[in-house]
Amino acid sequence: MKTIGRSFVYWKNIDKDIEEAAKNCVDCAKRKTDPTKAKVQYWKYPNMSWERIHVDFSGPIFEHMFFLIIDAHSKISITENVVKFLSQDE
Numbered sequence: 001m002k003t004i005g006r007s008f009v010y011w012k013n014i015d016k017d018i019e020e021a022a023k024n025c026v027d028c029a030k031r032k033t034d035p036t037k038a039k040v041q042y043w044k045y046p047n048m049s050w051e052r053i054h055v056d057f058s059g060p061i062f063e064h065m066f067f068l069i070i071d072a073h074s075k076i077s078i079t080e081n082v083v084k085f086l087s088q089d090e
Contacts, residue, residue, distance in 0.1 A: 046073040
């Protein structure tokens, strides 16, 4: 809404004035729809180690990237420093 307003007119503190007008608008509040609530879906607990793992990258942390593997059953984590990534340039 602010971008559209600024494309037609401009004055000092236009963003604050638009926010205030929208906050005090009764019609806007009536038509505002709250997002539907999503049902929480829990993972089934694994029966044994390495039945389900979680894998992700983390970083950069002090110019290093890390490859993470976490076992969902035992909560054992393995972290490896990734030295080099393949890129399209190579």
